[in-house]
Amino acid sequence: MRLQGISALLAATALASGLTMSAAMADTIKLGVLDDMSGVYTDLSGPGAVDAVKMAVEDAGGSINGNKIEVVSADHQNKPDVGTGIARQWYDQDHVDAIFDVANSGVALAVQEVAREKHKIVMFSGPGSSDITNSKCSPVGVHWTYDTYGLAKGTGGAITKSGGDSWFFITADYAFGQALERDTAAVVTADGGKVLGEVRAPLSTPDFSSFLLQAQASKAKVIGLANAGGDTVTSIKQAAEFGIVSGGQKLAGLLVFLSDINSLGLKTAQGLQLTESFYWDQNDETRAFSKRFFERNKKEPTMVQAGDYGAVKHYLEAVKAVGSTDPDKVMAAMRAAPINDFMTKNGKLREDGKVVRDMYLFEVKKPEESKGPWDYYKLVRSIPAAEVTRPVEESACPLLKKG
Numbered sequence: 001m002r003l004q005g006i007s008a009l010l011a012a013t014a015l016a017s018g019l020t021m022s023a024a025m026a027d028t029i030k031l032g033v034l035d036d037m038s039g040v041y042t043d044l045s046g047p048g049a050v051d052a053v054k055m056a057v058e059d060a061g062g063s064i065n066g067n068k069i070e071v072v073s074a075d076h077q078n079k080p081d082v083g084t085g086i087a088r089q090w091y092d093q094d095h096v097d098a099i100f101d102v103a104n105s106g107v108a109l110a111v112q113e114v115a116r117e118k119h120k121i122v123m124f125s126g127p128g129s130s131d132i133t134n135s136k137c138s139p140v141g142v143h144w145t146y147d148t149y150g151l152a153k154g155t156g157g158a159i160t161k162s163g164g165d166s167w168f169f170i171t172a173d174y175a176f177g178q179a180l181e182r183d184t185a186a187v188v189t190a191d192g193g194k195v196l197g198e199v200r201a202p203l204s205t206p207d208f209s210s211f212l213l214q215a216q217a218s219k220a221k222v223i224g225l226a227n228a229g230g231d232t233v234t235s236i237k238q239a240a241e242f243g244i245v246s247g248g249q250k251l252a253g254l255l256v257f258l259s260d261i262n263s264l265g266l267k268t269a270q271g272l273q274l275t276e277s278f279y280w281d282q283n284d285e286t287r288a289f290s291k292r293f294f295e296r297n298k299k300e301p302t303m304v305q306a307g308d309y310g311a312v313k314h315y316l317e318a319v320k321a322v323g324s325t326d327p328d329k330v331m332a333a334m335r336a337a338p339i340n341d342f343m344t345k346n347g348k349l350r351e352d353g354k355v356v357r358d359m360y361l362f363e364v365k366k367p368e369e370s371k372g373p374w375d376y377y378k379l380v381r382s383i384p385a386a387e388v389t390r391p392v393e394e395s396a397c398p399l400l401k402k403g
Contacts, residue, residue, distance in 0.1 A: 027067055027068065028067065028068050028069075028070050028095075029064060029067055029068070029069045029070070029097055029316075029319065029325060030069075030070045030071075030072065030094065030095055030096045030097050031053060031057070031069065031070070031071050031072070031096070031097065031098055031099075031100060031312065031315075032071075032072050032073070032074070032086075032087075032090045032094075032096040032098070032099045032100065033049055033050045033053050033071065033072070033073040033074075033099075033100050033101050033308070034073070034074055034076050034083060034086055034087065034090075034099050034100070034101060034102050034107075034111065035049050035050070035073065035074075035075065035076065035101050035102065035103055035126065036075065036076065036077070036078055036103045036104055036126075037073075037074075037075035038075055038077065039077065039078045039204060039229075039230070040078070040203065040204050040228075040229040040230030040231055041078070041103040041104060041126065041228065041229040041230070042229075043229065043230075043257075043259035043260075043263070043302075044103070044126070044228070044229050044257040044259045044260070044302045044304050044305075045101055045103040045125075045126045045302070045304045045305065045308075046103075047297075048293075048297050048299070048301065048302070048305045049100075049101045049103070049125070049126065049304060049305050049308045050071070050073045051293070051296055051297055051305075052293065052301065052305040052306065052308040052309040052312075053071055053100055053101075053308050053309070053312050054071055055292065055293070055296075055309055056308075056309045056310075056312035056313045056316065057069045057071055057312065057316070059313070060313070060316045064316065064319055064320045065320070065323075069316070072090070072094065072096065074086045074090075076102070076104065076107045078104045078106075078107065078203060078204075079107070080106050080107050080109075080110035080111075081110075082107075083102065083104075083107035083108075083110055083111050084107075084110045084111055084113075084114050087099060087111045087114040087115065087122075088114055088118075091114065091115070091118040091120045092118070096120075097120070097121070097325045098120065098121040098122065098123060098315060098325075099111065099115065099120070099121070099122045099123070100122075100123050100124075100125065100308055100311055100312060101123075101124065101125045101126045101304070101308050102122065102124050102125075102126060102127055103125075103126025103127060103304065104126070104127055104176070105127040105128055105129035105131075105132070105174070105175040105176035105179065106174045106175040106176070107127070108124050108126075108127035108129070108132060109127075109129065109131065109132065109136055109175055112124075112132060112136065112138050112141045113138075115138065115140050115141060116138045116139075116140060116141070119140060119327055120140060120327060121140050121141075121142070121315070121327050121330060121331065122138075122140065122141055122142070123141075123142040123144055123311040123312075123315060124141070124142065124143050124144060124145075125144045125145045125304050125305075125307035125308045125311055126145075126304045127143075127176060128146060128147055128148045128151065128176050128179065128180060128228070128255060129147070129148055129175050129176050129179035129180075130147040130148045130149040130150075130179055130183055130390065131175070131179055132147065132353070133147070133350075133352045133353045133354040133390075133395075133397060134149075134352070134390065134395055134396050134397055135396040135397070137352045137353055137397035137398070137399055138353060139331065139353075139399060140327050140331060141353045142311065142334070142349060142353045142355065143353055143354050143355065144307050144308075144310065144311040144355050145277055145278075145303055145304055145306075145307030145310075145311075145355075146275075146276070146277050146303065146307075146359065147354070148176070148179040148180040148182075148183045148184075148255075149183050149388070149389070149390045150275065150277075150359055150388035150389065151180060151183070151184070151254055151255055151275050152180065152183035152184040152186065152187045152254070153187055153275075153383070153387055153388045154275030154359055154361050154383050154387075154388055155184075155252060155253075155254055155273055155274055155275045155361070156183075156184040156187040156188055156224070156252070156254065157187050157191060158273055158361055158380070159222055159250070159252050159273060160187065160188050160191040160192070160193045160222075161191055163221070164193070164221050164222040164250055164252070165188075165191075165192060165193035165194065165221065166193060166194050166195075166196055166219075166220045166221045166222065167184075167185070167188050167193060167194070167195050167196065167220050167221070167222045167223075167224050167252075168195075168196050168197050168198065168199075168214075168215045168218040168220035168222070168223055168224070169181045169184070169185070169195070169197075169198035169199070169223075169224045169225075169226050170198075170199055170201055170208065170211045170212070170215055170223060170224070170225055170226065170227065170235060171198055171199070171200050171201065171226040171227065172200075172201060172203055172226060172227040172228065172231055173200035173201060173202055173203070174203055176228065177200070177201075177226045177227055178226075180226040180254050180255065181198060181224070181226040184224055184226065184254055196218045196219075196220045197214070197218050197220075199211045199214050199215070201227065201231070201235075203231065204230065204231065205231060205234065205235075206234065207238075208234060208235045208238045208239075209238060209242070211235075212235070212238060212239055212242050212244065213242070215244070215249075216242065216244055216247070216249065220249065221249065221250060222249070222250045222251075222252050223239070223244065223249055223250070223251050223252065224252045224254055225251060225252060225253050225254055226254050226255075227255070228255045228257070229257070229259075229260070232253055232255065232256060232257075232260050233260050233263045233264055236251060236253065236260075236264055236268060236269065236272075237264065237268065239251055240268050251272065252273070253272050253274055255274075256269075256272060256274040257276075257302045257303065257304070258276075258279070258280070258300060258301075258302050258303075258374070258376065258377075259299070259302050261364055261376045261377075262299070262374070262376070266364065266365060266366065266367040266370055266376065267367055269364045269376075270364050270365065270366045270367065271363065271364060271366070272363070272364040273361060273362070273363050273364075273380065274361075274362055274363075274364070275359055275360070275361055275362075275383070275388075276303045276359065276360055276362060277303050277307070277343065277344075277357055277358075277359050277360070278301075278302075278303040278306040278307070278343040279303075279360065279362060279377050279379075280300040280301060280306075280374065281374075281375065281377070282360075282379075285342035286306075286342050286343060288342070289301070289306065289309070289342045289343075290306075293305070293306075299374075300374045303343075306342075306343050307343070309341075310339070310341045310342075310343055310344055313341055314334055314337070314339055314341075314349075315330065315334065317333075317337065318330045318331075318333035318334045318337065319333075321333050321337075334349050335348075335349045335350075335351065339355065339357070344357050345358070347385075350400070351397075351399045351400055351401070352395060352397040352399050352400050353399075354389065354390070356385045356389050357385050358382055358383060358384055358385050358388075359382075359383045359385075359388045360379060360380075360381070360382055360383060361379075361380040361381050361382075361383055362377040362378065362379055362380060363377070363378055363380050364376055364377060365377065365378055
């Protein structure tokens with residue numbers, strides 16, 4: 001397999017030290033996909049995330065120097081105790097070398113502590129909380145696809161600067177929603193706007209009516225939806241029933257996925273602005289990957305699923321380069337190598353575990369603008385990595401060298 005992005009120096013170092021693949025690791029390299037397989041985040045991650053991981057393994061040849069690569073998966077049910085129980089069993093008993101995805105920030109933060117304790121790698125694509133690489137950063141944790149800091153800078157900044165200078169938040173009442181509200185409120189106030197209030201909604205809320213009425217009564221220009229997946233879909237559908245947008249207020253979906261737009265339909269979702277790190281129809285490379293994914297899943301990939309592929313690809317390249325699954329050696333190799341694949345160009349894994357990458361501000365098309373199924377986005381602008389990545393000097397992560 002030809003490696004891209006791994007430096008010759010790393011490979012030479014591994015060879016010079018006399019490492020062989022068989023001596024450095026067990027006969028099987030085992031990857032675990034820990035995900036929401038049955039709840040509000042199933043469409044954006046779920047079985048599609050498992051399939052994206054398997055695609056990366058297949059593209060790596062299914063083995064590294066004769067060592068088979070195996071993929072296992074489990075449903076954390078959006079419960080931190082379930083997620084940590086699975087992670088402990090995987091690391092301790094099942095010899096899983098690295099865990100991937102972990103959609104749901106509450107579960108992710110808990111699993112990261114298990115990974116820290118066991119000194120095993122975990123690479124997040126689905127969860128959003130920027131705390132993962134800020135105050136809760138870990139030397140063996142990687143936040144791959146996006147975070148709430150970047151979403152706030154992208155969507156929150158664009159809407160505030162375009163006149164949406166008063167906000168009311170409807171927030172998922174757990175780690176992710178709280179981080180997204182906090183990070184977006186900071187951007188709003190920094191750009192001269194005001195936060196008029198907020199209300200917290202439990203995960204998987206079936207009825208947002210009371211929350212939407214409070215937001216409507218606030219007279220805020222913008223209602224910020226600090227939620228995701230099925231909760232975003234439900235809240236936007238019910239906001240349409242209340243006539244909130246037609247009444248003059250603007251909805252800000254602070255984390256919106258392609259799968260959400262597909263559920264909502266363009267008539268309801270048109271005009272929404274959103275920040276993502278990947279869209280299937282961006283260029284020839286994204287279309288080629290997405291065609292393969294669609295053939296297997298009958299739907300286009302979300303940025304989380306595309307990110308899972310990229311994370312596994314980078315991990316396996318590092319394992320091959322250093323001839324080992326040793327976490328310290330693999331993390332060093334992943335930090336040393338630039339990230340280049342169909343969704344990421346010249347990305348970098350920082351010491352705090354944050355992948356530094358460009359992101360994109362999109363707007364959802366009107367029904368008459370769409371040329372066919374899944375043709376949902378138009379690009380507003382590309383956002384340079386520096387704009388959507390927390391500066392080192394502002395970080396609370398002790399792993400970063402400041403100043």
